[in-house]
Amino acid sequence: MKYHKLITKRVGLALEKSSPAHLYVHLPFCLSRCSYCAFPSVAVNEVPEKEYLAALLREFRFRRNCRRETIAPLETLYFGGGTPSLFSVDFFAEIIDFFADKIGFVVDPELTLEANPADIEIAKITGYLAAGINRISLGAQTFSPVGLRLLGRRHSAAQIGRAVAVLRQAKVENLSLDLIYAWPGQIIADLLFDLQSLTALSPEHVSAYTLSLEPGCQLTKAVAAGNLPPVDEDSQLEMMALLEDNLDKAGLYRYEVSNFARSLSLQSRHNLAYWQLKDFIGLGAGACGGRHCPETAAHRVERYRNTGDPYLYMQELQQPGFISVNEDCNTESWSEQEFVSDESSFSEALMLGLRLRKGLDLACLENEYGYKKVDRLISKARLLCAEGLLVIDKNRLRITDSGLCLTDTIINHLL
Ligand code: SF4
Incomplete structure (x- = not known):
């Protein structure tokens, strides 16, 4: 409970500061690669936790001290991946403690951690909660053994149910389940089975995406070679309608094209910040961040994207004297900067805003x-x-x- 108390202790400090902020931490390590994966992540046997933590804390200091990012008390903190549930309780305790100390949290912040069902154990989850995590996003994806094999997931259908039981036993009260549909060969009956299995677990939130066949992925190649049948457009539309109908009956209403929540307060506050184009900070290999620049007429938003290579990221950020050397804000080797014009920013606001049901x-x-x-x-x-x-x-x-x-x-x- 030490770290949870620390967050509460910092709230007083938080309230004195300006508008809240959103921070994303990318943890790009997995034990194996899924066949559809297009995310920045690498397969490892063991996560280089200490080295990666040191690099993250250095990037934070760099962004705050050298980039002069205004980092306000955090409203949301999101650990995404990769597979964050491969990291130890101590890792999260230390990094959350660090953020609590350096910037603080607002009252009732949202702290999310993405997890794989195969990694869920009671001691670990209890530790995560004590460290301050209060929302778990579980990558269920499908309950079909055939689908799980096809997607290359390392968990079984039985492990999803067991994981949810453990999470509830640990008193996780804000649970999101991820679902992927329209995977090659999936038929309507498969999706109905997935929806029945998913709603029986009573999650507070669901993110359901059609499978996107990204260039270079194993699954994309298999479909292109004619080895797997893609789901046709009409079936995809039928699946989309079924999804809304079934989730709605289970008390989960659609608030974004692919996201469903049990109530207004259980919507993903972190993702809402993205969709509403709020400023956010991203730390880690493959992370990106962005902020509005009202002071410049030439462009509206300034963004950065860090290299997706975690080894290059750790190497560059661990160099002796990194922060003082980089006072001229030179990040060429590990982070790209981009300026977004007024016109492009308007288009983005439109694209993201119209995905919200309101x-x-x-x-x-x-x-x-x-x-x-x-x-x-x-x-x-x-x-x-x-x-x-x-x-x-x-x-x-x-x-x-x-x-x-x-x-x-x-x-x-x-x-
Ligand atoms: S768990 Fe996620 S990040 Fe890791 S390989 Fe699978 S899809 Fe990619």
Whole structure:
């Protein structure tokens, strides 16, 4: 409980500071690679925990001291991967303690950890919770043994149920389950089985994505070679409708195209920050971060993306004198910088905002990007409103239920 108390202790400090911040920590290590994986991650037998922690803390100091990032008290902290559940309790205790000490947390922060069902043990989970983690995102993906094998997951269907039982025993009250559907060969009956199995576990949140066949992945190659049958578009649309129907009946309402929650307070606050284009800091190999730059006319947002190679990342950040050497902000070897124009930022706000079921707040949009852009958007939207695909309601532009399966087409029309 030591670290949990520390967070509470820092709340007083947090309240005196400005708006809350969002911090993402990427932990890019897995025991094996899934066949569909396009995330920055490497397969290892053992995680180089100490070296990686040292590099993360150095990057934090670098971003704060050299980049002069304003890091406000944290509203959300997200450990993603890779497989964060490969890391020890001590790792999380130390890094959460560090953030609590250096920046603090707001009252009632959201601290998420992604976990693989095969890694769930009561002592570990109790330790994570004592360190301050209060939300677990469990990568279930499917309950079908065939599907799990095809996706190259290292857990079994039985391990998902066991993991959830252990998490509940440890008093995890905010549990999200990840589901992947439309994997090659999956039929409607498979998805129905997945949905029955998933809703029987009563998660507070579900993230359900259609399988994306990314270039270079093993699964993509197998489909391209004709060795596996892709799911056709009509079946994908049918699956999408089934998903909403079944999750809705189980009390999980859709608040974003691929995300469902049991209540407003159980939506992913961290992901909402991304979708609403809020500033965020990313630490670790493969992480990215971004902040608005209202002070510059030339561009609106400044972003960075760290190298996806964890060994290069650790090597560059562990060099003696790294922080003083880098006072000129030279990150060429391990982190790329990008400037986003006003126009591109407007397009991003549109793409992400329309994925939210509550849609885009037109007054906020106008405030941020000006009257002309919003006026142009409304003119383009009128035709789709007439076709029943979009609606403007209480000064919000949103996609209707019947337009949902055409989300990408609608967004392309508006851009
Ligand atoms: S667990 Fe996630 S990051 Fe690791 S290989 Fe599988 S999909 Fe990729």
